[in-house]
Amino acid sequence: MLEAHARTGIRNRLLHMIALEDWDLIGPHLEAVTLKDRHVIEVPTKPITHAYFLEMGVASVVAVDAEDHRIEVGVIGFEGMTGVPLIMGDNRAQHSTYMQIGGSGHRIPQEALAAAIAKSEGLRALMLKWAQGFMIQTAHTALANGRAKLEQRLARWLLMAHDRLTTAAVPLTHEFLAVMLGVRRAGVTVAIHGFERRGLVTTRRGQLTLVDRAGIEQIAGSFYGTPEAELKRLLGGN
Amino acid sequence: MLEAHARTGIRNRLLHMIALEDWDLIGPHLEAVTLKDRHVIEVPTKPITHAYFLEMGVASVVAVDAEDHRIEVGVIGFEGMTGVPLIMGDNRAQHSTYMQIGGSGHRIPQEALAAAIAKSEGLRALMLKWAQGFMIQTAHTALANGRAKLEQRLARWLLMAHDRLTTAAVPLTHEFLAVMLGVRRAGVTVAIHGFERRGLVTTRRGQLTLVDRAGIEQIAGSFYGTPEAELKRLLGGN
């Protein structure tokens, strides 16, 4: 639980943007949580018990179908929250959501969130705009999946991760990157090797560090950037 | 404009599900429209002036980036409405939306829709659930784009179109199918030829008719079906 005056210590953009008069609807219900690597937040078809406002780390939202095909459809960090369906009035998880890079955050029970959204129009508007931003991200993931090459998609992912981290180090194995991008592990290895050879990243076992962000942006081209710009527009430039 | 008693003639699922007490917020603002092939409904970055409730035909929502890469991220028919961002409190079009297969519908001005959603909780809940269903569709499009083969994606698209048409004939050129799937026109031609050889479809210039829907479903596998089932769950089985 967080008192109103405690918000100064909060990094989460959404929590930060909650109007003072709405804070009583959210703050008292928040529970600080540590979120380790691979911590599972939502499981497909199961009820969503909490929404998580991340402070640190990166969560992956992964779509899964009946034949176990899977691919990442969105990433969430300190700029947003998990549990988008809750905002839409649905309490069933559609996708698999888990921490891709460990961190921390605050979570709120589904019931408390629903009550808060029902009571405050401002709160509802804020979260709907976040949901809209997340939709845009998913749409652009669909675009990248369909038309970008492996190297471009990898670059896009690294940039999105970097945006949500405080260091340039991305602690992740090739295996997990491959799952998220929906490609072979070996393909990721080769692509990363190419980045390394061009001086864009350095690597260690289970870790990858961005060195030349501009260079990576150049590779990603226009597959990166639109969702980020749109989220800024939706939530204001602060 | 539609009177309350005129709703019996309506095929659109969403309009049909609007509660009687909410109808006054919507019905009087509706304008019947004929929607020809390629009719443009929304243009990226421009304001959304109307939301369209389709009666017949199929609309495509196509994501576009700065380098003009494009791919379809959703299709809409009589089961839904265009202008999802309006539901989320945003009035700017993110994607390109246009009629892929001509038809008809009713449109409502953005302002009237916004006012209606603000006034009625039930109306808001209904449309939010539609938006949630559309999000799921987009996520599964991302999944199919990343992991399905051309043949599977084509099968998926044909099934989604068929769901929204009254006849088994899909009046569409290979060229447009290719744009939506984000593949070569020639690739579509070859794939359709394969379907035809297996007796799944018959073709005429600018038209394609489903013959063996079950066979097409088998090809699409689990890439088709989830969004459809989820929309049913969200909006009720009626």
Place this chain on the structure above:
DNA sequence: CTTTTGCGGTACGGTTTGGTACTGAAAAAA
């Protein structure tokens, strides 16, 4: 009926990616 345009069938080389598998090395566990 003739002309023009757009659509579909086909081809070919090149690139990208998948499937699979083996290996050495780094990190974690014993």
Place this chain on the structure above:
DNA sequence: TTTTTTCAGTACCAAACCGTACCGCAAAAG
């Protein structure tokens, strides 16, 4: 420290798909 596990590097063939292009034919326009 030794053993076990996990991860990254690499290789090979096959399949899928792209870029491009040409040509004949159907449908629309004149």
